[in-house]
Amino acid sequence: MRQALDIARRAAVRPYPAHYSAYKYLFEANMCYRSLSWLVPVQIVVLLVMLGCNSGNGTDETGAPSTSAPPASVPSVAAGTALRLSPVVTRLSGPVHITHAGDERLFIVEQPGRIRIVQQGGLTAAPFLDIVSLVQSGGEQGLLSVAFHPAYNLPGTPGFGLFWVNYTNTNGDTVIARYTVSSANPQQADPASALTLLLIAQPFSNHNGGLNTFGPVEGPAGQRYLYIGMGDGGSGGDPQNNAQRDDTLLGKLLRLDPSLEARPALPFYTIPPDNPMAVAGAPLGTIWAKGLRNPWRFAFDPIKGDLYIADVGQNSWEEVDFTPARTPGGRNYGWRLMEGQSCFNPPSNCEAPGLERPVAVYANGGGRCAIIGGYVYRGTRLPALTGMYLYADLCSGEIFGLTQVTPGVWQSTLLLSSGRSILTFGEDVQHELYVGSDDGTVYQLVAGP
Numbered sequence: 001m002r003q004a005l006d007i008a009r010r011a012a013v014r015p016y017p018a019h020y021s022a023y024k025y026l027f028e029a030n031m032c033y034r035s036l037s038w039l040v041p042v043q044i045v046v047l048l049v050m051l052g053c054n055s056g057n058g059t060d061e062t063g064a065p066s067t068s069a070p071p072a073s074v075p076s077v078a079a080g081t082a083l084r085l086s087p088v089v090t091r092l093s094g095p096v097h098i099t100h101a102g103d104e105r106l107f108i109v110e111q112p113g114r115i116r117i118v119q120q121g122g123l124t125a126a127p128f129l130d131i132v133s134l135v136q137s138g139g140e141q142g143l144l145s146v147a148f149h150p151a152y153n154l155p156g157t158p159g160f161g162l163f164w165v166n167y168t169n170t171n172g173d174t175v176i177a178r179y180t181v182s183s184a185n186p187q188q189a190d191p192a193s194a195l196t197l198l199l200i201a202q203p204f205s206n207h208n209g210g211l212n213t214f215g216p217v218e219g220p221a222g223q224r225y226l227y228i229g230m231g232d233g234g235s236g237g238d239p240q241n242n243a244q245r246d247d248t249l250l251g252k253l254l255r256l257d258p259s260l261e262a263r264p265a266l267p268f269y270t271i272p273p274d275n276p277m278a279v280a281g282a283p284l285g286t287i288w289a290k291g292l293r294n295p296w297r298f299a300f301d302p303i304k305g306d307l308y309i310a311d312v313g314q315n316s317w318e319e320v321d322f323t324p325a326r327t328p329g330g331r332n333y334g335w336r337l338m339e340g341q342s343c344f345n346p347p348s349n350c351e352a353p354g355l356e357r358p359v360a361v362y363a364n365g366g367g368r369c370a371i372i373g374g375y376v377y378r379g380t381r382l383p384a385l386t387g388m389y390l391y392a393d394l395c396s397g398e399i400f401g402l403t404q405v406t407p408g409v410w411q412s413t414l415l416l417s418s419g420r421s422i423l424t425f426g427e428d429v430q431h432e433l434y435v436g437s438d439d440g441t442v443y444q445l446v447a448g449p
């Protein structure tokens with residue numbers, strides 16, 4: 001809780017740009033507070049600063065109810081899927097990302113700027129990486145994720161020992177940087193190995209996206225590309241219309257080939273030739289899809305390669321966007337024209353050719369505030385969940401499972417009311433799932449009442 005207070009305090013004193021005053025920030029806080037009055041105040045302040053919780057700008061976004069996908073509120077539990085959260089490690093500082101490097105270790109990203117290792121059930125003493133001095137942390141800023149090269153553990157291959165982090169630097173801008181593991185110690189990264197691939201200016205402190213992850217095998221030589229989720233730059237309502245513009249990386253899903261053999265020199269990546277704007281070159285050629293507000297977490301089905309994006313909504317609707325494997329790039333997921341299934345800006349007649357509709361939405365309110373995307377379950381310990389896409393709500397702590405019951409027809413089921421503030425899901429090398437909570441604990445999702 002002390003850490004949580006520190007995060008809130010730092011967020012409150014952050015020197016916002018003149019057009020985004022501290023008053024505005026507090027206003028947003030109040031907006032969110034009203035829908036969260038069942039929580040104690042300290043928790044609320046921490047929660048709302050994550051993920052653009054109700055970053056309203058006074059615009060009326062009372063969208064019409066969904067026309068197809070129903071709110072994910074069905075309080076039923078499928079037979080045999082009684083779940084609970086089993087603590088794995090505690091006393092972490094903002095566990096915002098949980099992943100693996102192709103071996104049995106869990107890597108936990110702590111928001112202030114550390115990557116920790118869990119091995120044989122315990123946290124190793126020394127961080128794998130500590131870049132606290134480079135990171136501005138608090139609210140939606142910080143060290144937000146890490147992606148290990150798919151061949152990270154294969155000595156002699158070009159991907160050996162490489163990983164890419166996504167963080168907010170001390171100017172408040174997004175940095176995508178590559179690091180290398182220490183040549184002497186596999187439990188430590190080499191902090192001097194940093195190379196910056198992308199430096200993306202952030203006009204506001206919120207909506208930084210934040211996930212780096214590798215997609216399925218896609219390239220002609222079997223490459224797996226690095227995908228990067230970028231928020232719309234922040235404030236509320238996307239005032240710069242970044243998500244719909246083609247001249248900024250904000251509000252986009254990016255896709256690039258970061259392999260060492262492809263580009264050992266600046267900018268340390270190449271642009272896949274089938275990216276829709278590849279001819280634009282670096283960096284705009286990295287754009288893969290647009291129309292996203294704050295895709296804090298997205299995931300590829302490890303078996304099918306389908307893409308699930310959980311896009312955090314404005315004041316009304318949270319959404320899941322589904323894209324089948326091998327779909328060409330250039331998709332437009334709708335924001336700020338639409339929020340969920342409803343017009344946002346303009347408030348009516350917002351339809352444009354080719355807008356992708358979400359496959360699942362749920363309304364804010366009733367304790368719900370922001371979607372936290374998870375994974376398609378492909379582990380073995382919870383067979384009833386196989387093939388189901390799990391997601392959660394940051395504030396309510398509910399965990400849902402989304403299934404395509406027949407082509408084009410999707411159903412969300414409430415799997416667990418965890419009672420926790422869920423910051424992220426995580427996956428280990430066996431595809432078992434975890435959640436990170438703002439109580440500083442990483443839990444494993446296990447069977448049992």
Ligand SMILES: [Ca+2]
Binds near residue numbers: 311339340356358
């Ligand atoms: Ca959308």
